[in-house]
Amino acid sequence: MRAAVVTRYGSPDVVTVCDAPKPAPAAGEVLIRVHAATVNRSDCGELQPRVIGRLLFGLRRPRRTIFGMDVAGVVEAVGAGVMAFKPGDRVFGMCPFRTNGAHAEYVCIAETGPIGLMPAHTPFADAVVCEGAYYADSGLKKFRVGPGHRILIYGASGAIGSAAVQLAKAYGAHVTAVVATRHLELARSLGADRVVDYTAEDFSRIGERFDFVLEAVGKTSFWRYRRLLKPEGTFMATDMGPWGQYLPLLLWSAIAKNNRVVVPLPPRGGGHAFVAFLKARMEAGQFRGVIDRSYPLDAIAEAYRYVETGQKAAIVVIEVAADDQP
Numbered sequence: 594m595r596a597a598v599v600t601r602y603g604s605p606d607v608v609t610v611c612d613a614p615k616p617a618p619a620a621g622e623v624l625i626r627v628h629a630a631t632v633n634r635s636d637c638g639e640l641q642p643r644v645i646g647r648l649l650f651g652l653r654r655p656r657r658t659i660f661g662m663d664v665a666g667v668v669e670a671v672g673a674g675v676m677a678f679k680p681g682d683r684v685f686g687m688c689p690f691r692t693n694g695a696h697a698e699y700v701c702i703a704e705t706g707p708i709g710l711m712p713a714h715t716p717f718a719d720a721v722v723c724e725g726a727y728y729a730d731s732g733l734k735k736f737r738v739g740p741g742h743r744i745l746i747y748g749a750s751g752a753i754g755s756a757a758v759q760l761a762k763a764y765g766a767h768v769t770a771v772v773a774t775r776h777l778e779l780a781r782s783l784g785a786d787r788v789v790d791y792t793a794e795d796f797s798r799i800g801e802r803f804d805f806v807l808e809a810v811g812k813t814s815f816w817r818y819r820r821l822l823k824p825e826g827t828f829m830a831t832d833m834g835p836w837g838q839y840l841p842l843l844l845w846s847a848i849a850k851n852n853r854v855v856v857p858l859p860p861r862g863g864g865h866a867f868v869a870f871l872k873a874r875m876e877a878g879q880f881r882g883v884i885d886r887s888y889p890l891d892a893i894a895e896a897y898r899y900v901e902t903g904q905k906a907a908i909v910v911i912e913v914a915a916d917d918q919p
């Protein structure tokens with residue numbers, strides 16, 4: 594099969610599209626013919642990990658050689674004992690870090706893993722949305738966002754931010770989205786009640802306080818958010834921030850047990866249920882994938898270069914095989 598193979602850490606130049614062995618499903622696994630995948634920030638982090646990343650991905654070289662978190666495709670075969678899926682099923686979800694990912698024509702995933710049947714009438718390219726949404730939803734659940742809450746989402750055009758806007762609206766919250774001028778319309782179309790253009794005004798002085806602030810970019814000092822939080826409000830960051838500055842704040846918050854600063858850690862083993870939850874939101878018209886750009890598998894290094902700029906909106910799709918559904 595064709596696959597984007599990574600045998601050493603480095604720039605996108607180390608990603609090589611070549612022939613690789615086609616995997617076979619073990620007991621309890623499904624073999625998926627991949628139609629669409631993405632390059633996201635996690636893939637970029639895996640390509641050039643820092644110290645903590647290397648503990649996770651492999652100290653000297655990557656433990657797995659095919660990356661790719663988000664996946665959508667068709668079940669081609671199932672291993673012994675698989676009950677939930679059959680060949681021909683259209684499926685979507687996420688590839689666990691420990692095994693090879695979706696930057697290839699085929700991938701194997703456990704039937705109990707983070708996969709599920711595709712939402713009805715959805716092209717594969719619109720379904721590779723799970724990872725950003727999983728982080729976003731884990732954050733919103735930690736906030737216990739609900740009707741009556743006011744939430745500010747900084748970076749509302751990114752993979753996590755755009756998902757957070759839609760899911761927070763589905764939970765009934767009032768959403769203020771902070772984006773650059775070019776993404777104002779996008780944020781409105783996702784359902785944001787108020788949009789703030791951080792290139793035109795100081796978002797930290799918009800004259801409002803929030804129950805929750807979700808920082809989904811990782812480039813701004815915490816002190817700019819202080820004025821935006823209600824006295825009991827919670828701040829959540831998807832990244833450790835400039836110079837890792839959110840880390841001591843997190844430790845302080847954990848030691849003081851005041852829940853002021855938190856991170857959106859998805860629950861262990863919660864992926865399968867989350868994919869089913871997202872399918873329901875998509876079928877209810879409460880969630881849609883926002884595609885920034887698409888690249889063929891052969892041009893995946895270009896996709897990495899674009900995502901590394903930190904300026905993509907929502908998802909960057911890798912088209913692995915044509916979508917034959919009209």
Ligand SMILES: NC(=O)c1ccc[n+]([C@@H]2O[C@H](COP(=O)([O-])OP(=O)(O)OC[C@H]3O[C@@H](n4cnc5c(N)ncnc54)[C@H](OP(=O)(O)O)[C@@H]3O)[C@@H](O)[C@H]2O)c1
Pocket residue numbers: 633634635724725728748749750751752753754771772773774776791809810811812831832903904905906907
């Ligand atoms: N996606 C994942 O799977 C994942 C997982 C774990 C952690 N993270 C971390 O979470 C953060 C967000 O990830 P993501 O995937 O949602 O990011 P993303 O899709 O790459 O989001 C990028 C967005 O950030 C905005 N942005 C860029 N520079 C900015 C700046 N200087 N000030 C304000 N906004 C800026 C841009 O929107 P505007 O043009 O509208 O400003 C852009 O659309 C990253 O730090 C990432 O490392 C991501």
